[in-house]
Amino acid sequence: MAIEKKNETAVATKGELTFDDKVVQKIVGNSIEKVPGLLGVDGGFVTNIKNKIVNSDNPTDGIDVEVGKEQVAVDLSIIMAYGHNAHDVYKALVQAISKQVKDTTSLELVELNVEVVDIQTSKEFESAQTTLQDRVTDAGSVVKEKTSNGVESVKSSTANMVSDDERVK
Numbered sequence: 001m002a003i004e005k006k007n008e009t010a011v012a013t014k015g016e017l018t019f020d021d022k023v024v025q026k027i028v029g030n031s032i033e034k035v036p037g038l039l040g041v042d043g044g045f046v047t048n049i050k051n052k053i054v055n056s057d058n059p060t061d062g063i064d065v066e067v068g069k070e071q072v073a074v075d076l077s078i079i080m081a082y083g084h085n086a087h088d089v090y091k092a093l094v095q096a097i098s099k100q101v102k103d104t105t106s107l108e109l110v111e112l113n114v115e116v117v118d119i120q121t122s123k124e125f126e127s128a129q130t131t132l133q134d135r136v137t138d139a140g141s142v143v144k145e146k147t148s149n150g151v152e153s154v155k156s157s158t159a160n161m162v163s164d165d166e167r168v169k
Contacts (some may be wrong), residue, residue: 016069019105025063026076031100035092037084037124042077042117072101073111079118079125090114 007013032038041062074097080089090112098109118126 019067019070019107021067023063024065024067024072024074024105024107026103027100028063028076028097029061031096032076032093034125035089035096036090037081038093039079039081039120042079067107070107071110072105072107073113074109075113075115077115077117077119080116081125082119082121086116109169121131 009145029041032041062077066073076093078089078093080086093114094109094112101107101109
């Protein structure tokens with residue numbers, strides 16, 4: 001029995017695959033969300049002011065990347081949780097970022113620079129996350145509640161009043 005082989009010629013596809021910096025920033029931002037001892041990434045003065053005014057869930061704030069054809073370098077400024085070891089947090093960041101970048105893009109993490117810009121307790125960090133937008137929303141809720149209570153009070157007062165016909169004779 002003879003086995004017949006088809007003569008297949010491979011066609012070389014031209015082109016290249018590249019990644020915008022924003023894509024790699026998002027991958028990094030999402031990959032570090034659950035790193036123990038990391039409270040947040042500090043986006044610098046302007047970003048912090050913006051985030052104090054408006055709620056922002058932008059995972060790329062405070063993440064700088066340099067993306068090549070085969071490798072990635074990442075710079076982070078982080079807020080670390082009090083009571084954690086900085087070297088352990090750094091190792092966990094390297095592991096989480098390199099795995100997710102490799103799994104998603106096949107690029108290799110060759111450099112990770114981390115600057116610890118603050119250390120806070122979880123309670124301090126949470127209270128610092130309250131934005132102006134949150135405060136305005138809370139104030140609006142209070143005004144709505146007070147107005148509602150005032151309307152109900154006026155309604156009950158007027159319901160107990162006697163009509164003009166009964167009052168004057």
